[in-house]
Amino acid sequence: MTEEANIFAYGFSLQGKSHKAENVCCQDSNKITKVENLYIVAVADGVGSAANSQRGSSIAVNVATDYFSKNYSKKSDIRFLIKQSFAEALNRIFEDAKNNNFSIESYDTTLMMAVYDGQKMAFGHSGDGAIIGLTNSGDFIEITSVQKGLEKETVIPLRAGSNVWQIDTCDKNLAAILLLTDGMLDIICQPRLKLYKTGNSVYVPLASYFLDLKGICKNQTAADVVKNIEEFVTAEKDYNKNTFYACLSAIYKQHLSEEDANQLIEEIKRSNVPVDSMQNVTDDKTVVGLINTDIAIENKSLGFYKDPDWLAIYNAWYKELYPHLCRNKDAVSHESSVEVSENEEIKQMARRDEEIKSEKADNYNSEGYLFFEK
Amino acid sequence: MLELQQERFGNDSSAKEELSAPNEPHLACVLLLDTSGSMAGAPITSLNNAVNQFKEQVCKDPTSRKRIDIAIIEFNTDVKVVQEFTPISKMEFVDLTANGGTSMGKGINAAIDKVIERNQLYAKMGTPCYKPWIFMITDGAPTDDISSARARIAERESIGEVGKLKFWAVGVPGYDEDTLKSLSKRVIALKGADFTNIFDWLSKSMAIISVSQVTDNPQLGKLPEDARIIPPDLC
Numbered sequence: 001m002t003e004e005a006n007i008f009a010y011g012f013s014l015q016g017k018s019h020k021a022e023n024v025c026c027q028d029s030n031k032i033t034k035v036e037n038l039y040i041v042a043v044a045d046g047v048g049s050a051a052n053s054q055r056g057s058s059i060a061v062n063v064a065t066d067y068f069s070k071n072y073s074k075k076s077d078i079r080f081l082i083k084q085s086f087a088e089a090l091n092r093i094f095e096d097a098k099n100n101n102f103s104i105e106s107y108d109t110t111l112m113m114a115v116y117d118g119q120k121m122a123f124g125h126s127g128d129g130a131i132i133g134l135t136n137s138g139d140f141i142e143i144t145s146v147q148k149g150l151e152k153e154t155v156i157p158l159r160a161g162s163n164v165w166q167i168d169t170c171d172k173n174l175a176a177i178l179l180l181t182d183g184m185l186d187i188i189c190q191p192r193l194k195l196y197k198t199g200n201s202v203y204v205p206l207a208s209y210f211l212d213l214k215g216i217c218k219n220q221t222a223a224d225v226v227k228n229i230e231e232f233v234t235a236e237k238d239y240n241k242n243t244f245y246a247c248l249s250a251i252y253k254q255h256l257s258e259e260d261a262n263q264l265i266e267e268i269k270r271s272n273v274p275v276d277s278m279q280n281v282t283d284d285k286t287v288v289g290l291i292n293t294d295i296a297i298e299n300k301s302l303g304f305y306k307d308p309d310w311l312a313i314y315n316a317w318y319k320e321l322y323p324h325l326c327r328n329k330d331a332v333s334h335e336s337s338v339e340v341s342e343n344e345e346i347k348q349m350a351r352r353d354e355e356i357k358s359e360k361a362d363n364y365n366s367e368g369y370l371f372f373e374k
Numbered sequence: 375m376l377e378l379q380q381e382r383f384g385n386d387s388s389a390k391e392e393l394s395a396p397n398e399p400h401l402a403c404v405l406l407l408d409t410s411g412s413m414a415g416a417p418i419t420s421l422n423n424a425v426n427q428f429k430e431q432v433c434k435d436p437t438s439r440k441r442i443d444i445a446i447i448e449f450n451t452d453v454k455v456v457q458e459f460t461p462i463s464k465m466e467f468v469d470l471t472a473n474g475g476t477s478m479g480k481g482i483n484a485a486i487d488k489v490i491e492r493n494q495l496y497a498k499m500g501t502p503c504y505k506p507w508i509f510m511i512t513d514g515a516p517t518d519d520i521s522s523a524r525a526r527i528a529e530r531e532s533i534g535e536v537g538k539l540k541f542w543a544v545g546v547p548g549y550d551e552d553t554l555k556s557l558s559k560r561v562i563a564l565k566g567a568d569f570t571n572i573f574d575w576l577s578k579s580m581a582i583i584s585v586s587q588v589t590d591n592p593q594l595g596k597l598p599e600d601a602r603i604i605p606p607d608l609c
Contacts, residue, residue: 049536191500192396201500271393280394310393317396320499321443324458 004037005118008213010226011041011288012233016183018282027109028181028286029057035069039116041288045129045181047108047157052100056093056107060158063089064113064124078115082124083167086111090158108157112144112179118292119173125166128155129286130185132202134176134211138255138298140202142189143170146182155182175295176211183283184233193308195316204305206274208251213291215250233285235278245269255299268307394440399502401442401583402459402492404485408512409448412548413472417513417567422470424569429465431577438577439463441584445488449481450474451517459492462580478516482508482523482541482557486530489539504583505540509576513546513567515553524557531559536591544572544601551604561604562597571598 015026027046032039042061046053064085071081089111097104110127123131125144133141144166147156156164180188188210193201209232216225232244245265252261268274319326407421425446432438444465446456451474457466489506496503530539543554544562554561564572579594586592597603 186397186502190397194500276394277397314393314396317499317501321495321501322458322460322464325460325464 005292006294007039007116007118008222008225008291008293009039009041009289010229011043011286012230013043013181013286014230014234014284016282016284019284025054026284027054027057028284029054029061030179030286030288031061031065032288032290033065033069035072036074037117038072039290040065040068040113041116041179041290042111042113043129043179043181043286043288044112044158045110045127045155045284045286047110047155050108051106052097052102053107053109055096056109056158057111059093059096059107060089060109060111063092064111068113068115078122079167079169082113082115082122083162083165085113086124086126086158086165086167087162090161093158104159108159110155110181111158114177114179114290116174116177116290118294119175120169121174121177122169123167126156126158126160126164128182128185130180130189132178132180132189132207132211133170133172133174134178134207134297136173136175136295136297138300138304140200140204140207140211141170141172142200142202143177146185174292175297176213176289176291178207178210178290179286179288181284181286183281183285184287187277187281192313192317195313195320203273203308205248205268205307206277208305209244209248209274210287210289211291212251212254212297213289214293214297215252215254216247219250229287229289232275232278233287235275235281237279239275239279241269241272241275244275248274252305254297256302256305260302264302264306271307271310273307273310396499396501398440399504399584400496401504401580402489402496402506403442403444403580404488404506404508405444405446406481406485406508406510407446407448407456407470408450408476408478408481408510408514408546409470409472409474410450410476410514410517411473412476412514413546415472417546418470418472420567420569421511422468424573425468425470427570428573428577429462431574432462432580435577435581435584438581438584442580443492445492447481447485447488449477449484451477453477453480453484455484455488459488475517476512476514477518478510478512478553479518479520479523482510482520483526485510486523486526486539490530493538504586505536505538507540507542509542509544511544511546511569512554513548515550520553520557527557545604555604562601563604565600568600572601574598575601 009032011030011032013026013028013030030043032041042064044057044060046057067085067088068081093107094104097107110129112129112131113124114131115122128146128148130146131143133143135141188203188206189201190203191201193203228243228247249261249265252264432442439462442462443459444462445459446468448454448456448470456468485508493503493506527541531537541558542560543558544564545554546564546567575595575598582592582594
């Protein structure tokens, strides 16, 4: 582990729209603490159907981080200590349920915990949240796998036990890490992106906003940066989207020429997927970020930062779900392929544009695919 | 490149909404319809009309329109998939005809296979999904063995805390009450063979489900005057 790094830390657990409407409190919890040169963060998502899940998630994050902090020494086996912290959190939940004559199921919660020194990270993970990281080379990586039950409809909670918990270390050097509950995960890591690109499902504009904050931190006070992030995550109906795009622009200008950055931001602004997605989340939202501001992250190519081709993604998804409505099976085959070179992409877009122009003004063509015309 | 993409996106907000469909939770609903000989005449005409109106009703609700996939399976002597899972807005006009026996067991098994396969596909594509519905309408007693269908309904409805299936059995005069009660906790008896009101109730139920969380079990609306639940208080 390295010498003490300059870490910018933030974290929120915000009540979701569905819970606001039903007057149910936010069932997520998070905690950030520090021991020596290590940041210890925990995030828990109380299971919606469990009556005492808010209490469960609160106990989980507090006990896990406290246990780790109190028992840590330089000689500690970090992974073992994380496992013990999870076990202690579960024990305390059992005790609380027993003392209050509630079932353990009524306290169901997930739990994630990360121990980060500014480069290396060890973690524990249980449930349907996720940890994603930004490597020094500029890649966004999904570090954990979502743990869901049969047919992916139910979450596997903390009480599933140590055989299910994922306790591990990340072998890459990480300039930043982000812990997310499922409500946030679904928009930052979108499975539909795998229909379009190989590798992972991380939506780069949103991941950049939360993990690659150095560009913003240069120009704003820490308090302002945190306030901006919180306003964006809250995403009220009247949220000013230009605030988000100004921040994203500052981030992109670290890696791209001003002209390229401006072009990409205009494109993303037009689809407005980052802001629309954030406003459409109805679940509670928890996001915790740790950013090592000492690291100079390597630049990637222009294509890496651009908005994906949502139309191609939609069509690939549509074709999988409704093949009987897509008579011409090759209509979008080139769009669902792996990342292509930029020249080839330009040609493909031009071809698609020609196809679109030949269709009627209606959004759907005869194959059932979705098109847009100005 | 950028300009091309901008042009294609335009400012069409409804189209943008469509693009978010892969991330929207989906509800797979199978209409499992008895088209045996006893449904001939006014009942099958009413059923066709009600199914076709059902599409229009559901499509009035913008959320339901994005989230509901409908498949139609008919059973008489044989079982036939009339329509594969289709977005409700793309549902085709139906014109069912009635003849033959009542292979209810085979029909139910086909519908269960269909919803399992569908939810697995949603999971594979990263599209969240609700507990699927099978909405069966029948006016008679089965002419085949329903024991495996009965066992599968019970199994699917009891998986986990909230089950993996919601099976509804709607009986039209002439139906076998004991058979339907042995299949499901949710049996609805219609007073006659007019399906307008029950499909109206179904469309409203779809709207309620489609704005809920996937793990919720929301309270549905009151049944129409010409329908009653058997036994009561279980829907």
